[in-house]
Amino acid sequence: MRNLLCAGLRRLVKSRTFLFALLAVLAYTALVVLVCWDHCAQGAGNYTLEAILTSGFGLMGYLSVPSLIYAALLSVHLGADYSDGALRNKLTVGRTREQVYLADLLTCVIASVGLDVLYLLLSGALCAYPVLEARGVLLRASPGQVLAWVAAALLARAAWAAAVKLTVTVLGSRTAGAVAALLMVVGAMILCQFSFSQIQFLSNCLGDGLPVKNGAARLAFWQLLMDLLPTGQSLQVSMLYTPTLWRLPLLSAAVFAVSTGAGLLFFRRRDLK
Amino acid sequence: MNLLLKANFSRLWKDGAFWASLAVMAGVGLFEVAVGVSARRQGISVPLENRYFVLALMPGIVLSAFCSLFVGGEYSGGTIRNKITVGHTRDAVYLASLCTCIAAGGLACLAYIVPMVVLGIPLLGIFQMELGAVVWFTLCVFVMTGSLCAVFTLIAILNQNRAVTAIICITLAYFLLFLGIYLNSRLTELEIIPAREYIENGQILLREAEKNPAYVSGLKRTVYQALYCLPGCQAVQLVAEAENCPWSLPLISALCAIGSTAAGLALFRRKDLK
Numbered sequence: 090m091r092n093l094l095c096a097g098l099r100r101l102v103k104s105r106t107f108l109f110a111l112l113a114v115l116a117y118t119a120l121v122v123l124v125c126w127d128h129c130a131q132g133a134g135n136y137t138l139e140a141i142l143t144s145g146f147g148l149m150g151y152l153s154v155p156s157l158i159y160a161a162l163l164s165v166h167l168g169a170d171y172s173d174g175a176l177r178n179k180l181t182v183g184r185t186r187e188q189v190y191l192a193d194l195l196t197c198v199i200a201s202v203g204l205d206v207l208y209l210l211l212s213g214a215l216c217a218y219p220v221l222e223a224r225g226v227l228l229r230a231s232p233g234q235v236l237a238w239v240a241a242a243l244l245a246r247a248a249w250a251a252a253v254k255l256t257v258t259v260l261g262s263r264t265a266g267a268v269a270a271l272l273m274v275v276g277a278m279i280l281c282q283f284s285f286s287q288i289q290f291l292s293n294c295l296g297d298g299l300p301v302k303n304g305a306a307r308l309a310f311w312q313l314l315m316d317l318l319p320t321g322q323s324l325q326v327s328m329l330y331t332p333t334l335w336r337l338p339l340l341s342a343a344v345f346a347v348s349t350g351a352g353l354l355f356f357r358r359r360d361l362k
Numbered sequence: 363m364n365l366l367l368k369a370n371f372s373r374l375w376k377d378g379a380f381w382a383s384l385a386v387m388a389g390v391g392l393f394e395v396a397v398g399v400s401a402r403r404q405g406i407s408v409p410l411e412n413r414y415f416v417l418a419l420m421p422g423i424v425l426s427a428f429c430s431l432f433v434g435g436e437y438s439g440g441t442i443r444n445k446i447t448v449g450h451t452r453d454a455v456y457l458a459s460l461c462t463c464i465a466a467g468g469l470a471c472l473a474y475i476v477p478m479v480v481l482g483i484p485l486l487g488i489f490q491m492e493l494g495a496v497v498w499f500t501l502c503v504f505v506m507t508g509s510l511c512a513v514f515t516l517i518a519i520l521n522q523n524r525a526v527t528a529i530i531c532i533t534l535a536y537f538l539l540f541l542g543i544y545l546n547s548r549l550t551e552l553e554i555i556p557a558r559e560y561i562e563n564g565q566i567l568l569r570e571a572e573k574n575p576a577y578v579s580g581l582k583r584t585v586y587q588a589l590y591c592l593p594g595c596q597a598v599q600l601v602a603e604a605e606n607c608p609w610s611l612p613l614i615s616a617l618c619a620i621g622s623t624a625a626g627l628a629l630f631r632r633k634d635l636k
Contacts, residue, residue: 131575152540157533157536161533164525165529168525264431264434264525264528268427268431268528268532271427271528271529271536272423275536
């Protein structure tokens, strides 16, 4: 499986899609850094480095820009296996379907988490000094809390990559995979935005003692939905609002396991023509 | 061109992406009615137009996927070469594809409007806004949809890789929509923050009116306003100013559609179809 993983990573890194994704991530990082520098110079905004770092998982609380970039990258990379016939070649030379699936999945996880880490390193390095100078403090949250947020968001990214892999496997086409992955991202963003508005409304009502039918149960439902969706987790981290941080890694692991299990089951029976 | 249109429409009725687009638009329409009904049950008054205006935000995203799949299918199926081989001009092929996409866009908008009106009026009541303003808003949305279809057709017909076309179109649709949201938030900033009272340490203090540092002025404002009128961004403007949509918006949309079609025709004439 190591050979498959190395081959997958090499093909990914050499592809033009990866180059475009890398440029898009760099452009996104530059945008966040420039806005931060501008705010620090003008004395506007009142955020510290944790807000910059977690912007790598979402912007303004509802825009999961990196997910859009990775959706395009992963779906084109994975779909190319079907359109180029590389998948059949791998099976012909004796690899098992499980090995092929898991190697592709690991390639996706490494690529998406790697690009996230690149954002974290670049934005952290470029914004640390201006933030420290403008605010007098680098972090308002404890370093442990920031690490926990970043770890939870990276796990959510891995779970999200597993969901994209499952989608492309089920659709078995580069174009359909790309369309579905991109629409999935925007669908999840809209759903999370709606869930968040419901959470705010129900929390306010319950906090003020207003009568809401099944208020507590509905609040728990919307919070669970936000926690279960990898995009929801990423957006919560980007807002630095994670009331149930302890369960986010568990739910990410569950999403990862279920997506991988379902994908493996489907891929074993799939007719590759 | 009549034959091309007939062929395109007969392909359209069998196209899965088309029916999926209609289903998504109808589903969102039903969802919006359900949101209105749910809010009403919680004692919040929701006029029908409040849910109806979401229509403007939908066509960009849905049609970006549809146009790239439908027009891109001409390349992957090899039908575009067949059409040219049997004697149709490139202009006719382009315009037929554009007309089909615009018609599909109009039908997609109707797929949202029909459940919204049929279920929304009995459940949420009639429009509280003047009917003329609702019709004008709807007309503006239709023209914007046509303009977006023209842009997506241009991208799809100039790119032979269907997956790349889909990614470019969908990303462009998102980008324009979120750019519109950003521009709306910047352009609606007040120039002067009014004087206000606030309480600090139990004392009522007065803060005098001051200049808003976030207010965008000068050339930057002109550029922002120009970008805000682009078809995708226009969706946000249509929602924000739905009660009195400026007449310039459909005009700008129509100009964009004509410009992108002219550019598309010029480039498609020279394209190597391999």
